[in-house]
Amino acid sequence: MSDVASLVEPHIPALRRYAWALLRDDHAADDLVQDCLERAVRRWHLRRRDGNVRAWLFAILHNQFVSGHRQRRRRGVAVPLDDATAAAALYATAGADDPELGVVCRDVLDGLAALSEEQRAVILLIAVEDLSYDEAARVLGVPIGTVMSRLSRGRDRLRSYVDGETDPRVRLRRVK
């Protein structure tokens, strides 16, 4: 059991960050992470020995998020999208050295909440959690081409949100 702890624990802070950025609610995010960890401990013997523990954990978390989201939608429970206090504290921290960055931060977090869940997940996994495009594709269970197009659309949408623009700028054709 000790290798579960030593291999899994280093990733818990990142899993909590990802869960929080998806849900924007401290308790719901930690519930999600707890579900993920319980499942990871239960399925530890089933993981690929040579596999990447971080991507494996994010995949479990993501699956729990998706199934949990379906349940939430079925039950019709409102998920708080904004924890004003926590968000305000974040803006204050991020904007401490650079007030202009603080403004962008507020906008970008609000903009992220306005994206589709799929776009939000892709952007967070790649731009914040530093997963490779391949890893993100495996975590989300979609082809890499889908990851790239969600990333591109999500970023453009985020930019329009933050810039207050509605017309999509020139987008290049995907080759591959």
Next chain:
Amino acid sequence: MSGELDFGGGPPVSEDDIQAAIDGRLAPDRRPLVESWLSAHPEAAARVGACRRQREALRAVLAPRVELPIPSRLRVAHIAASRRAALRLRFWRAAAAILLFAAGAAGGWTGRSLLSPFGDVGNAGPGTELTRDAIAAHRTYVVEMRHPVEVDATQEAHLVQWLSKRLGHQLKVPDLTALGYRLIGGRLLPGTPGGPAAQMMYQEEDGHRLTLYLRADADDHGTAFRYADSGGVAAFYWVDGGFGYAVSAAVDRRTLLRVAETVYRECEGKDLPDASR
């Protein structure tokens, strides 16, 4: 404008290149090409610049989230321990079910005690549940290297004040140094609907640990010392003045009894109850 996506007749710059440029993940052999293409296409370059700034902003705004302390319910040791307890319970339930079936209705009652995951604690009575919870908490936290306690012994006065307030009972931290155990601290734990529980942890010079578990217990008659043992962890428990105590450690019964007696004397300031030795 036929070749907007082409650069110098080389391979076209794709949308994937743009995303990789935003993430700073262009392959070294591809970077010069994409960068010179961008310098010739200011609109695309502006888009890359804006997306990069947003990426930085997002990372900056979410960076503090990884610095937050991890709550104990998300510790892997805790989760693994609860799972082991659940598996044990399932095993004993299955064993009991088989036994009850085999023994038939007449003899079935004898299998009742197997319903408890702690066979030796199985004699239902005051303190059984307390002991089970105490041993589970002992197992969960004695293995912790980095976070064995919530409040450490350097803040003993605060620890006592805090836990006394939460448990609604003036606690006293027994001094076990004469037995070679030094207090390392304590923590608050979920208890019963009647209130939370507290755990104090002590450590010997060689790192061996002992815990004292306390919580309110409705049994106001009080009990004698009782002994229980589960998978290598021994416990003495007793109830006195509406309060339950359990001392747990992976030691032999005689050693643990000495500790329990000291704890009793220190906490109660009176002579031993009728100890069942």
